[in-house]
Amino acid sequence: MIWSGIEYNGKHSYRDFGLTLESRKIGNPSKNKILESVPFSHTQYDFSSLYGDQEYVERQLTYVFNITGEMGRNHLYVRETDILHWLMPPSKKIKLKDDKLPGFYFLAEVMENPDDEDYFVGGKLSISFTAYPFKIADREEGHDRWDEFNFLWDVAQTTSFTVSGRLDTILHNPGAKHARPDIQASAAMQIIKEGVTYQVKKGESSSFDFVLKPGQNHLRIIGNGSISFNYRKEMI
CATH class of the missing domain: 2.60.120 (Jelly Rolls)
Known part of the structure; x- marks a missing residue:
């Protein structure tokens, strides 16, 4: 679907910026293993679930968008500036909704400026988010939808x-x-x-x-x- 994309910081990548999604990579979180070795032994103890839950490290979400529209580098630079004003201001992880995952959202933040690659008639913009390890349900348990x-x-x-x-x-x-x-x-x-x-x-x-x-x-x-x-x- 051409309109498929993400909603973040109050705006949608396609509906508000006309960005078409070329690819997405929703990485899975890795376990945060806390291991302690016993001296003079091959035995290791795993304290990763000491407080009941297995801990996970943050996950990475990467989206590559096509910047479409008028030709010319100047136009692309203006579009890129507009997009950066959308992505960069949040100073903490906020809600990110991916159209591919209805019913869930991520808590995510852009840590570094997106990478762009200019072309004669358009450009590509690669955006990487650092996210909380789990995706969270939109609705609370017990809902009747x-x-x-x-x-x-x-x-x-x-x-x-x-x-x-x-x-x-x-x-x-x-x-x-x-x-x-x-x-x-x-x-x-x-x-x-x-x-x-x-x-x-x-x-x-x-x-x-x-x-x-x-x-x-x-x-x-x-x-x-x-x-x-x-x-x-x-x-x-």
């Missing part, structure tokens, strides 16, 4: 509950890494997960300790009122 449901990895589930004394339930994390949900409760409650009790205050809260591992998470919620868990799946 069935036209966006993916039967390969999505889970139809409820993430909001009414509790009257005690409630046993299951929350699914279909992602590849632990999810740390934002919890909204109408009253103070307790959550028991894998034998550990977590105190939940009234209002909005989150905890570094309370996470949902990939797969099923069995919860016992004690209290009275409404409670909701807001989180998104993250995929490699």
Whole structure:
């Protein structure tokens, strides 16, 4: 599709700049292995998952665009300046959406100026982003948009509950890494997960300790009122 491209920093590569996409390379993140060797031994210990998750290094996203339009170097330089004003200002990783991956976004930033190669009737622009290792779902778990449901990895589930004394339930994390949900409760409650009790205050809260591992998470919620868990799946 000629209009296929990326949306970044409030603008789209084709709709706003007329850039046609020649190629894309969405690199996969590598594992960040933390290995320690035992002196005088061939044994190594792997501490990469010490805190529950396998850590990954940042991933690289590379896009090569065709700069089309009028002939002439001056025109190309003007177009390039306009594009740089789009790409370079963000000082941190922000949302990047790739039309090839509907339903997900990356957190990415351009670290170095894009490379360009001028031609007589046009040019090519190569843009490399440094991105957070995982792609993140657009919608939180528990959404009811069935036209966006993916039967390969999505889970139809409820993430909001009414509790009257005690409630046993299951929350699914279909992602590849632990999810740390934002919890909204109408009253103070307790959550028991894998034998550990977590105190939940009234209002909005989150905890570094309370996470949902990939797969099923069995919860016992004690209290009275409404409670909701807001989180998104993250995929490699």
